[in-house]
Structure formats: C-alpha cells, structure tokens
Amino acid sequence: MKSLKSIIIALIFLLFIPFFSNEAHAETVEKQRVFDDANLLSDDEVEKLEKLAAKYSKKRETDFIIITQENIEIDIEQYMNDFYDEEGLGYDKKHGNTAMIGLDMTERDVVLHGFAKAQTYLDPDRLTQIREKITPYLSEGNYYTAFESYILLVDKYMNYRPGVNPENPIYRTWVQFIIAIGLGAVIVGGMAYNVKPKMTTTPGTYRDTERSKVLQRRDRYIRTTVTKRRKPKQSSGGGGSGRSGGSIGRTSGGFSRSSSRGKF
Amino acid sequence: MLIHYKCPNCGDDMAFDSESGALSCSSCGRQDNIEQFSDDYIKNVFTEEDAKEYHCENCGAVVITDNDTTATSCSFCGAGVVLGDRLTGKLAPGKVIPFTISKDQARAAFKKWCKNGRLTPKGFMTADRIKNITGMYVPFWIYDLNSKVKYEGAGKKVRTYTRGDYIYTETKHYDVYRDIDLYHVRVPVDASEKMNDEIMDKLEPYHYNDLKTFKTPYLAGYLAEKYNYDDNELFPRVKSKISSFVDSYVRSTITGYSSVTKKHEQINTNNLNSTYVLFPVWMVYYDYDRQEHTFAMNGQTGKIVGKPPISPKKVATWFGGIAASSFIIIKLLAFIVSGVIW
Numbered sequence: 342m343k344s345l346k347s348i349i350i351a352l353i354f355l356l357f358i359p360f361f362s363n364e365a366h367a368e369t370v371e372k373q374r375v376f377d378d379a380n381l382l383s384d385d386e387v388e389k390l391e392k393l394a395a396k397y398s399k400k401r402e403t404d405f406i407i408i409t410q411e412n413i414e415i416d417i418e419q420y421m422n423d424f425y426d427e428e429g430l431g432y433d434k435k436h437g438n439t440a441m442i443g444l445d446m447t448e449r450d451v452v453l454h455g456f457a458k459a460q461t462y463l464d465p466d467r468l469t470q471i472r473e474k475i476t477p478y479l480s481e482g483n484y485y486t487a488f489e490s491y492i493l494l495v496d497k498y499m500n501y502r503p504g505v506n507p508e509n510p511i512y513r514t515w516v517q518f519i520i521a522i523g524l525g526a527v528i529v530g531g532m533a534y535n536v537k538p539k540m541t542t543t544p545g546t547y548r549d550t551e552r553s554k555v556l557q558r559r560d561r562y563i564r565t566t567v568t569k570r571r572k573p574k575q576s577s578g579g580g581g582s583g584r585s586g587g588s589i590g591r592t593s594g595g596f597s598r599s600s601s602r603g604k605f
Numbered sequence: 606m607l608i609h610y611k612c613p614n615c616g617d618d619m620a621f622d623s624e625s626g627a628l629s630c631s632s633c634g635r636q637d638n639i640e641q642f643s644d645d646y647i648k649n650v651f652t653e654e655d656a657k658e659y660h661c662e663n664c665g666a667v668v669i670t671d672n673d674t675t676a677t678s679c680s681f682c683g684a685g686v687v688l689g690d691r692l693t694g695k696l697a698p699g700k701v702i703p704f705t706i707s708k709d710q711a712r713a714a715f716k717k718w719c720k721n722g723r724l725t726p727k728g729f730m731t732a733d734r735i736k737n738i739t740g741m742y743v744p745f746w747i748y749d750l751n752s753k754v755k756y757e758g759a760g761k762k763v764r765t766y767t768r769g770d771y772i773y774t775e776t777k778h779y780d781v782y783r784d785i786d787l788y789h790v791r792v793p794v795d796a797s798e799k800m801n802d803e804i805m806d807k808l809e810p811y812h813y814n815d816l817k818t819f820k821t822p823y824l825a826g827y828l829a830e831k832y833n834y835d836d837n838e839l840f841p842r843v844k845s846k847i848s849s850f851v852d853s854y855v856r857s858t859i860t861g862y863s864s865v866t867k868k869h870e871q872i873n874t875n876n877l878n879s880t881y882v883l884f885p886v887w888m889v890y891y892d893y894d895r896q897e898h899t900f901a902m903n904g905q906t907g908k909i910v911g912k913p914p915i916s917p918k919k920v921a922t923w924f925g926g927i928a929a930s931s932f933i934i935i936k937l938l939a940f941i942v943s944g945v946i947w
Contacts, residue, residue: 501945505942505943505944507945514936517932518932521935522928525927526928529923529924533920536724538909538910538911538912539807544853547789548787548789549788552788555786557783560781561779561782562778563778565775565776566778567776569772569774570771571772
C-alpha cells in the first residue's frame, strides 16, 4: 500500500514537471533578438522591438530575429544563413523555428527568411507579400515602423493555414459581410419577383404552323470587309505564383528555409 | 327577358355543373345535356321594353344588374338567371369554354397558392376572403389572322483569325430579304371594359378543344358579362399582341448570321375571322391595406394570376435570415480553409 501511494505521488509530480520546466524556460532565457549592427534604431526602439519580438516569439513558438548590417564582406543573405547556422537560432530547439529579417544598408537589400515552422507558414509568396508591405517604410528610413509591422505581419500570416493567401479579400470580415448582404438581397429579390404572374403564352401558341411559310427568301452576298489590328503584347510574368524575389533554399549548414529578397 | 332553368323533375333551380358539363339539379340530381338544348332564346330578338327591368321568374323579385351583366343570380332567392336579351343578335356569343374547375377546387387552389407566398403578409388570404370567389364568364374575341410580312435587312457574318502579329476581322455583308405568309389562329383578346387586360393576357392559354357552341344553360349559376368592345375596336390590340410573335417568326427564318439589322419591314395583318366567345374565370376581389387586389384563375386550366401585397416585415425577416446564415457559412468555410476566424 505504502509503495503504491508513493508511486502515485511520484506520478503526479512527474505530470507537473513539464509545466515547471516550461515556465522556467520562458522566464529565465533572455535572448537577444534584435541585432542592430548598422545602428538604425535608438536604444529605446531596440528595447521596444525586443519586447515585441519576445512576446510574439512566445506566441508563435518562433524566434523573430532582426538583423541590420553595413559594409559587410559577404552578401546579406549569406550572412543570415551563416548566422542561423552558427548561432543555432530557434525558439523550440537549436536550428529551430525562426523568422528572420535582414537589412544590408550598403547594398540596400532586404531579405526575409523562414526556418522550420516559419518556413511552412511563411512560404516565399507570403514572405514576398510581407516584404512588399514593409519596403515603403524602409525606403522612407522609417526602420522602427518597418520592423514593428514585420513582426505584426508575420504574426498575422502565421494564423493562416499554409498555402492560403492571407491577403485574399475573402478572409476579410467586411467582404464576407458584403457577400452575405448581397446574397440575401438577390435571393429575397428573386422571391419578390417570383410572386409576380408570368406570361405563359409563347410566340408559337397561336401560330398555325401548317399554313405559315416563307414565300420567298433571299440571302444575297454583297461584299467582304477586312480590318486588322496588332496583337496585344503578352505582359511577361503577370500574376500567377511567380512572385519576384521568393525562393526556397538551404543554408550551408543544410537547413532548409524559405526566402524573399528585394531592394528598398 | 329572363331565362331561368327549373328542374322538370322536382322544380328546384338548375345550374351548370363543371364536373359533368351538364345542366344539373342539386336537389334530385337530374342532369340535362346542354348541347341538345334549343337555341330559341338566341335566335329570338327581344323587344326593347323587355330590357328595362328584370323580374326573377322564380320569386318575382327585381333582379338588379348593371348594364353589362348577361348572367347573374337573383339576389333575393339565389336562383341562377340568364339575361336572354343581352345574348341575342349581335350580342350572341359564338362559342364558350365551360368551367372545368368547380368552386371548391378553385377555393382549394387559391388557398394552396397563397401558402406559397412567403413574402405575403400574415393573414392576407384568409378562408373568409376566398369565400367571396366569383365564377365569371368573361367576353373575349378570338381572331384568325393572316400577316403578310416583307422584311429587308442587312446581315453580317464575322470571322476573326490571326496571322503573324495581326488579328484580322473579316466581315461578309449580305442583303437579306424574306416574304412571309404567317397565320395565327384563335388569338384571344378580352372584350370587357372591367377586366384588367394584363391579368386577362396572363391567364392564357385556354385549350380550344373544349370550345363549345354557345348555349345559355352554360351560364346558369355563374356571372357573365357582354362585350363592351366589338371585334373592329379591338383589332389594333390583337395586332399589337401578335407583333412580337411575328417578329420572333421572322427572326427564326434568318439564321447563320452574326448580326442582322432591319432596314425595312412591312407587316400587313388581316382579320380572317373573329368570334365572340366566353371564357371561364374565377375571380377574387378585395381590399387590403386600402388597395384593391384582384386574383384571377383560368376556370379551365387552373392557372392563377395575381399580385399579392408584399410584407416589409417578412422581407426584412427573410433578408436578415439569409444574410446572417450565409455570413455564418462563409465565415465557417473561410475558417476551414484558412484557419482564421477574424
């Protein structure tokens, strides 16, 4: 009996271990997530972004990493890949879930990466959509706003199931509302219209088909006219899945990632 | 001159029975074949003084009618009476389609039809109102018409094809001519001033295989009117009625073109024959919300024509319900696809 009791207590204790360890993990590990080597942000802004990144990293179980660089020897994309490989970034584990944004101030390049879970949820198309949304802020030099909206957009997009276009208007509540209103109007309008009596006679109802006939018919050809116009030019790469700047690749460490790259 | 049918058997009033198509007595069940009735009443021309006042042959009460009535019931004893002098000479109908739908069937059909009105105010069509249903023979002219059409138009056949960097549009022009001899038979136009033309047009078509030679007993037990307009006066209306039929026939003879534009068209319509006929109609009249509503049913085929009022409350309820439920469905589908609610 005594041994059974102790086993149960031990089991209950074991059940709680994950909670303890989880909380300990979240509270104690203070990670740096903003690496502003190009000094684009004030200390105050860095602190605010760190807080924001920490908050959403926890929510999405994905590290939000912001990197700015100036005058580096290698390409910013390469730099980010190496950074991931060497630092072993990741919220859940080393080389784990990570969403990265990197700016090269010299080349004026902006690169977005998604690793692991962030790669699934932030496919190249979504990364390109985010990049296109924040590029205007970057061009204005409004870096804090750009990073802030980067974090918020990543958070928003990760809500949507992979493969879905988060910017599709059908997911906007007001669009859904208008469609519902329109459906209601059309259906009720149809009901009101159906109340009205209809004509049930057709042109054939009273026609005497036996006696009615064409006495004489003539279809005389007169002339032919031809006009020509130039074929409209096929616009290249219009729409479709071929969004510019998005791709899937690997770091030199062999970690797969989604990516989108552009200028600002 | 009033015609009243008394049962030779038991002396009760006789009326037309829509099921058997015979003049029948409701008391003893005697049925008389109408087609063997003599036409004496129609052939006789009544003297002027007969037309001034009608006395019910059954009870002697004065039968009150308006000027157009040709059959009615005595308001005192309820016997169905026919005003013979208003159905003679020029006013004698040539043919009649007898009622095939009885009052009970008409009532049931109206009730059923009202239930379908999802936007009709609650309690609009109560049984009480349907009780006031009236069987009425409405005067019509039916015309046999011949239309000679000479049509001239310009036809185009358009073809596009691509060669090199250019898109070519080739148009072949044709001169189109048609000479058409078109016949329409027994096109009806209502000849009563009281009846709404639009409603009467929509009651069509009537099936002409039930068209019977007119005999006064068919009217026994129903209301009937005489025509207010003769066939010449209504000829323009029948012409406009068939003009769309003529157009559609002409169009049907011109095929194979991308587009045809009319240059000139001459339509000559002649009245070959016109017959004064009576068609059966069940009518329900009443006021609702200070508006008069008319419902009519083809007494032969059962087709119902009428425009019931629309209840804003019901429209709002339906609209709200449909909009809300489709919003929920769209939301749900969007959630299933995207995993996002808001």
